[in-house]
Amino acid sequence: MTNLADRISSVSPTASRPTAARSTASRPTAYQPAGAPTDTSGEHIDTSWLGEYLLGTWADARRESRTLMKDSAFHRDDSLGLDAQRTRVLGQLKLLVESGSVLKAFPSALGGADDHGANIASFEEIVTADPSLQIKSGVQWGLFGAAVLHLGTQRHHEKFLPGIMSLEVPGAFAMTETGHGSDVAAIGTTATYDEATQGFVIDTPFRAAWKDYLGNAALHGIAAVVFAQLITKGVNHGVHAFYVPIRDENAFLPGIGGEDDGLKGGLNGIDNGRLHFTGVRVPRENLLNRYGDVAADGSYSSDIESPGRRFFTMIGTLVQGRVSLDGASVVASKLALFIAITYASQRRQFTAADPTKEEVILDYQRHQRRLLPKLATTYAMSFAHEKLLAVFDGVFSGARATDADREDLETLAAALKSLSTWNTLEILQEAREACGGAGFLAENRLTQLRADLDIYVTFEGDNTVLLQLVAKRLLTDYSRKFTEADVATVAGYVAGQVSDAAVNRSGLRKLAQNVADFGSTARSVGFVRDAESQRQLLTDRVETMIASLAGRLRTAKKASPIEAAAIFNTNQNELIEAAIAHAELLQWEAFTEALDAISDPKTAEVTTWLRDLFGFGLIEKNLAWYLINGRLSAQRAAAITDYIDDRLLPRLRPHALDLVTAFGFEPEHVRAAVASGAERERQDEAASYFRARREAGQEPIAEKSLKKTR
Structure with missing residues (x-):
C-alpha cells in the first residue's frame, strides 16, 4: 500500500550509479551482435553508459563475477549424466572458494567482507554459467552458512563458519x-x-x-x-x-x-x-x-516475548534467498532476450515488399509484440531489483534496520520475487518459441534455462503463498488509515487520489462521472500517455482493490475462527490479484524513477518509450478491470492497444539490439549458437547465392509467374 511504497521509494539505489559524464573505460566491451541497423535515423542510444547504469550500485561486484563466469570451468556441460553433473558442480564450488567471490557477506574477522549487497549482486551473475552452480553455492553459503551467521551467536561463528566458508564442511539447510x-x-x-x-x-x-x-x-x-x-x-x-x-x-x-x-x-x-x-x-x-536460548536447567529465554514475532524475526533474517532469486531471474531474462532478439534481428523469413529479399523476422509486428513487451518487463524488473537490493543492504548492514525496515524488506522481497520468477518463465518460453526450432536445441540454452528456473517459483516460498503475505501487509497498512472508516469515506479516499484536472485528463473519474472521447486514437491516448496518468491508473487499481477487500473482510474480525477462515478463503483470489497489482506498480515506479538519472537525450527518449510500453502493457492486460470499474472508456481502452502497436513498437524496433547489447554480456556468457552471428552468415550466404544466380540468368522461372503472363 502507499505506506510501504512511500518508504521504499525513499531508499534510492541510484546515488552511486554513473552519471552521463562518468568514464566507462574500465568496463569490458559488451558483445555487439551482428544484426539489422539499430536506428535508421542515425541517432543511437548510449549503450555503454546504459550498460553501466544497469549494473547498478554494486557494479564492481557484478563485473568481477561476470569475469569469473567467462571461464569454461564454471560452465554447464550438457554431455554429463546425473552423477557426473553433481561431481562437476561440487568441484566448481571449490573453485569459487579459491576465488573468494562467495565470501563477501561473512564477517571480515573470518575472511569475509561484511558486504551484503555486493554478495547478492555477485551471486546472481553465476546463473550465466550454470543455474545448478548458482543454487548449490546458494545452499552452502546463502542458506546453510547464512543460517549460522544470522541465527547463531559469536561462539557459533567461531566454531562453525570457518569450515562452512572453506567448504571443508558442505552442509544442508533442513527447513522444508x-x-x-x-x-x-x-x-x-x-x-x-x-x-x-x-x-x-x-x-x-x-x-x-x-x-x-x-x-x-x-x-x-x-x-x-x-x-x-x-x-x-x-x-x-x-x-x-x-x-x-x-x-x-x-x-x-x-x-x-x-x-x-x-x-x-x-x-x-x-x-x-x-x-x-x-x-x-x-x-x-x-x-x-540469537533469538532464543535454553539454559542448562531447561529454562527458556528470549529477548522477543511474542512467539509469533520471534518466529517471523528468525525467518526474516533468511530473506536473502528471495532477494537473490529475484536478481537471478532478472539476469536469466536478460540472457534469454539477448539470444532471442539477436536471432530475430538476423533471421529472415518470407518475402513481403521485395520479392527477392526475405524479411528480418523482428520487422514483423507480431514478433515485436512477442519480444519487446518482455524486454520492457525485464528493464522494469532490473530497476525494481536494484531498489530491493538497496533495502536489503540497508537492513543487513545495519544502516536502516528498524523493525519497520525489516517488515518492508520482507514484503518487497515476497512481491518482487514472485513476479520476477513467474515473468522469467514466460520470457524464457517466449524467447524459445521466437527462435523456432533452433530455440529447442540444447546448444542455444533456452530450454535448459527454462527447466532450471522452473523451480524458482517454489524456492524460498511458493509464489502464491508469498503474495498472500504481501496482501495481508497491504490490508494492514490500509487499516491503519481507515480503522473506523465507513464505505463513503473509503470511496471518497479512492476517488480523491487524483485531482479533478488529472481525472479529466487521464480518464479516471469518480462514480457516474463521464469521460469525453474525441474520436482520434492519438487524442484519446494522449490523455493517459504521460507518466502521472499512468501512475494514477496503476495506483488507483491497487487502492480500489484493497479498499474493496478491506470492506469485505471487515466482518471477519468479529467472526468465529471457522467463519473468519471461510471469509478469507472466499476472497483469496482477489487478495492475490491485489498483491500482483501492487508488485507491478512497484516495478513501474522503479522504472520511472530510474529514468530521472538518464541525461543523454536519445537514451532518455528510448528508455521512456520502453517504460511506456511496460506501463501500457499492464493497463492493457487489465483492461477488463478498468472498464468494469469505470476507469477507462471503451474507446480509450481500444486506443491503448492501438498506441502500443502503431506507435511504441515501431519506435522501439530500431533500438532493440542496442537495448539488449546494454545488458553487457560477452560471448562466454551467452554461449548460444543462434546469437553468435552464425545466423547472419547463413542468411548472407543464401542471399549471395540467389543474387548471383539471378545476375547470371541461371535462376529458373517460377511457375506462378508464367500463369500471370497467360
Missing part, C-alpha cells in the same frame, strides 16, 4: 518438510531438551516430517542446520534452528537416514535429498540461539 513447505511454523520435526544430558533430542516422528528437497543432503553434506519445534519442560516454544552433524566420511551418523531425490526437472547438478532423524542427540550449545 515433505508435509510442510511454505508453512514453516507447522513443521513436525521436534527438538526436545533433555536436562539429564544437557542436550537436545531431534526426531522426525512421522513420514511427512522428513526434511525434503534439500541441496547437499543426498551426497555431499556432512552437517545441516535443522529447523525443529523446540520443546523444553513440556512447553513448545516454536521453530528454532540447530546445527546437526549428519555424516562422517563413510555414511550417515547413528539415528540419521535419508534418500536421494534423484533426477529432477532441472538443476540436476545439485544432490537434493531427504533426511530423517530418530533420537539424534546434539549438545545444548548447538542451538543457534
